[in-house]
Amino acid sequence: MRNATEEPGRDVVVSLKGVHKKFGQTEVLRGVDMEISKGEVVAIIGKSGSGKSTALRCIDLLESINSGTITVCGHKVHSPDVDLRALRLDIGIVFQSYNLFPHLTIEENVMLAPTAVKKIPKKEARELAHRVLGQVGLMEKAGQYPDQLSGGQQQRVAIARSLAMEPKVMLFDEVTSALDPQLTGEVLRVIEDLATKGMTMIMVTHEMNFARRVADTIVFMNEGKVWETGSASILNDPRTPELREFLQNEL
């Protein structure tokens, strides 16, 4: 999110320029600009309705934008002839509601995309699944079904399922909002672990302490715009009254 002139050699992975998005008559995004470099961890915060989840969904083309440009790993997301498959291979996304496939075991959930999309042989895919499940600490659950797991465990499986596709960017859409406080910690630890390993991540979150600790950059969205952005220090010393008010309400 730093200014391009400061670091000329840096590697921009995700870039949004003048992004507008309307749902019917409601303008949810009113000119969003962001740049995310390789290995950067960005936390998007803001009130509900500020457009933060929509911005994230636009990056993965779950919503199409009305104007502006979005570029992810060289894919022109705003272009009508963007290669969707290639885009989705580069982006992993984890949702608030986990969205595991209930008819498949944990292991099969993780193996599905590597075998179906990348045509990796079953045996290798299983080893891959066990590796990523180990990474989120759930190897012993491989043979169980999603509804036998707690919410926190399901969310960790969802992260593992994304990781198995080896994405270049990970998006997290309020991944702990559906969880009890005691289950939130185990999911956040997994994300923090990913951050230290250098994964490029954009997360929409309500966990201010987590954002402060893990994020390189905080983006405060308000009324469909990037209202204020900077390092975690803006959480201690907000420049705009809107961010100050938001932070007061969050605590």
Add this chain to the structure above:
Amino acid sequence: MGQSFAVGYLLFLGKGALWTAGLSSIALLCGGILALVVALCRISPQKWVRLVMALYIQLIQGTPVLVLMFLMYFGLPSLGWSVSPLLAASVSLSLYVSAYLGESWRAAIQAVPRAQWEAAECLALSRTQRMTKVILPQAVRIATPPTVGFMVQIIKNTSLASVVGFIELVRAGQIVNNTIFQPFLIYLLIAMLYFSMCYPLSIFSRKLEAKAGEKSYA
């Protein structure tokens, strides 16, 4: 009525019952394949495909199966195609099944949460893969109890084939009755035979529904 005659009549009714089962199977199999096409067309991204299929469903659902059978059996020969009773009955029942099961299966597919489709999409699965590996397996579990329940309707509706001269259970009963004039006995027997085919299915359907209510995949 001699003993040997009675056995002969019973065998004849049994054969009719077998044809009832056979015709039901044909209607379910052919109609089921068509129903899958109907259901997939009803959720097609192409608007005109959805509209054409909606029209087809309205047409079939708005027409009595009996009229469909008459159209096939009496209507087509007048245009120069001769049609056997089995073919007329099979085709009209299959069309009937395709429209009803097609709509019921479409509903089952749409009952799978939208988020499942999205999650599969974000893992780069193609549209076909999303359908076959994520959505349909879940839709099948949703659709199975009502489909088994609908099989009871098919079995009972095959009796309509008697009017185009197809010798299934009812027609067999009419023929036997024309010889021995014991309508109460014969139709009671026929009712029992239908019941013995339908009741197990109803029970099975109810069990499946109860199981689906538990909502567990484990």
